[in-house]
Amino acid sequence: MSPRTRPKAGDSPVALRTRDIADLAITSGYPCISVILSTKPAARMTRDDRSRLNDLVVDVERQLAERNVTNRSLLMEKLADQVDSAIDHSTDRGLCIYVNRAVARSFRLPQSVTSRAVVESTFATRPLIAALHRMPPHVVLLLHPTCAHLYAAEDGGLRPVGRYEPFGGGRPIRVPGAGQAGAAGGRAELTARFLHGVDRMLGDYRADHPSPLVLVGPPRLLDEFCTFSGNLERLAGRVDDRDCATALDLALAGITSVEAYLRTRRDDALELLRQAEADRPTDVASGIEQCWRTLGRRRPAMLLVEENFISPGTTAPGHHVAANVTRGATGSASGDATGEAGGHVSGAADVHDLVDDLMEQVILLGGQLALVADGDLRAHDRIALVLRR
Template sequence: MSPRTRPKAGGSPVALRTRDIADLAITSGFPCISVLLPTKPSPRMTREDRSRLDDLVRDVEHTLAERGVMNRSALLDKLAEQVDRAGDQPTDLGLCIYVNRAVARSFRLPQSVTARAVVESTFATRPLIAALHRMPPHAVLLLHPTCAHLYASEDGGLRPVGRSEPFGSGRPIRVPGAGQPGAAEARTELMARFLRKVDRMLGDYRADHPSPLVLVGPPRLLEEFCSLSANLERLAGRVDDRDCATALDLALAGITSVEAYLRTRRDDALALLRQAESDRPTDVASGIEQCWRALGRRLPAMLLVEENFISPGTTAPGRGAPANSSGNASGDASGAGDVHDLVDDLMEQVILMGGQLALVADGDLANHDRIALVLRR
């Protein structure tokens, strides 16, 4: 692609956040360009990866020209800027670039993706959804009697996002001596005040960044914190701080806790499906077509999808009922090329409507044609 004077459009590739999928889902409309590339982890994109990325961009140029897209030069300018920025940045195992007239976004993924360039009416977000389900962003609260540190997971490590301590008010704290009246009560109240302050910090952060939470600290202190905290939704685990001698130990403890939490969540999702089938079978839809039709009538509680299930086809006006291009729901993608995936669309709609997603192992939903939707009561 020849050099151009390019407008500013988005930033360098970033780690994925949950709300990013919803942001992409609401900006649908042809043409949406998705460029997906498996990459080699490196401080800067390798020459081989850049060459393959340029090949995918040429595929996009060809598709836009073939379909007679008007004003495609502006789209290609935005795509070129994302590609150039990605080429100068560190890479992980996967790269996803999304561009349309309203959006220019790039994401590094900790998992590989299938190389492809897609021009459709919506973005190819399945790799993002899969990445979030394998290892979503999470928060780690490291708690000690005299300080608390809040971290957010980012690119396999942790980034500080908050700090609190009992002595942070600027005024000295006076506590009675050990033998004086009221000393024990004063110390108890001081600790309770500190923990409430930590909980406010945690609540403020999680209000804007809902995600799994891992607590690290002395077990008795964590127990005391949990007894008063109002912000323990999606608690993934507690870790004894004696097992975290280094910063790397802390980051790995967070990852290990979240992995165990996600395994439990998948089991819980399958249990929810079985319970709904038993107690309220009319609130369960199976197969891609039934799920789409049910979503047009009711609000979703949870969508369960086998990880590698796709269903190429198109969607009827109003996005209420699908038309499967192969005439079946086998999920065989061979020869589908850039034909639309109804499963991607369905997952995006469930997210936008406030439902939960659960990716399960292939075969777990064999009795449901690989996909099942549990509706709200």
Template sequence: MDPGFDHQLGTLGRADTTKFPMHARTDKQRTDTERTEPAHGFLKRVDQALGAHLRVHPAPVVVIAAEPTLSRFLQMSANLGRLAGRVTGNHVTTPLLEIEGLVAPHIEQYLASRQDEALVLLERRLGQDRAVVGLESVWLASRWERPEMLAVEDDFFFPARISPDGDSLDAADDVEHPDVIDDVIDELIEQVLARGAWVALVEPGTIPDGQRVALTTRQR
């Protein structure tokens, strides 16, 4: 089983883990009918490895598997609090780009579905002086504060150069230049996810003060 991929808004790549791909254990000391690890034990090991990865890299999860494995895993997993979707089918040998196409709609729908929760939290945190709005402030806070939730208007993108110290951004229109990040919002999302925050895509015009992005922070 190989669920070890991370998806960052359009880009799917190998997850930073040594646990996957994972295979059922075999025992040469058993009879032929008993050599392969029972399915439940194997799926339990998969779930434990998934939980360990999510504790370090919290993120929405899309489960891809053939039946009946998919249903069994969904029923027994203890680590699907951020389940974004499920895809039925045997995709062990499916090219990465095709898997990306299967996963992306589920991730985007999941992020968009959290709009109401995100905006309520943002309003509350603004009143508690635990939120910032605007890309420059959000970028800096995502690096030096304890990010809790990032809200991004779903049509917002921003080509930019990142300063040598990593703390500031300069807008860029020469997007083909190798020093330019063609959309620094993807970098921002990856940064806050890596630090344990969750992300919501929200409709344009919903973030206060005419800004396009906001970040809430945890208590120190």
């Protein structure tokens, strides 16, 4: 992670972006400290949450001491900076703190998590992945005949990030009267110029912030914009502006559209899996062990995982699954699981969730992720990997 993207120690927990997961995934190396806490929404962290957070910090210190980690005092200082900042700022429903020798970052999450302290060779990013799949950051483009407003929806709020209007130069726009020759052509030219400008603004923003898009405006104007736009990838929905009388209506319309879009994406992912099974079964891996082994040989297209599937186990160097993978485990996030453990591999390390690390590797290799409902992948031991052709 570059110094430009890494917040300074003491910064408040920030909203989550998709690229943050990739940043954390590439900064592996023992020890990576993950402190994950379920919190109550408040203007400042509650006393009970502070107490539970301090208990997790004590647990981290114990793990580092038991494993004789060098420079652990420096790591604990970095962790303390993040904890102090989190305590002094507002909370949502979840908090994740990540610290190693190169990283010190904190994130607020809009959903509850299972509180735990993890010290491994990689960060426990599963809560971040789940948060992005439940409600990813998205952009809302509000389009009117005389102006366009671009909003970023993230961290439970909506904020303006762009504005475009044909009257920006302060000079009047002159067009022929309705009954004069050339009126229709003048209107079409002005509309095209305006919509092309809006599309440039949208494209410039989404180049740095790729995310689902929601369009809001008069249906006829949205139709025209869609014929001009070259930036409609991941279009989550279109909303008639007559249904958005207030700013709150606008924010809720965006959330509703994205929720419907995500349901469709999950259905599409399951259909992709069914189609691959029927047409090219050798490109489908099932179960956590087979997924890991296959990923070492082939490029991933899509990883499908049941939302609450956790599989503790052991990884050898290079992230290959060792013999004591617990298959089909449904244990708690603290690492409890049912099943028998196999032999230990020299140089291997126990991890709290093999699924967590597998997700990170799929992201780094350019594959897509889909979290589906528990039971959707019963025939695949709760996890399936579709490989590129």
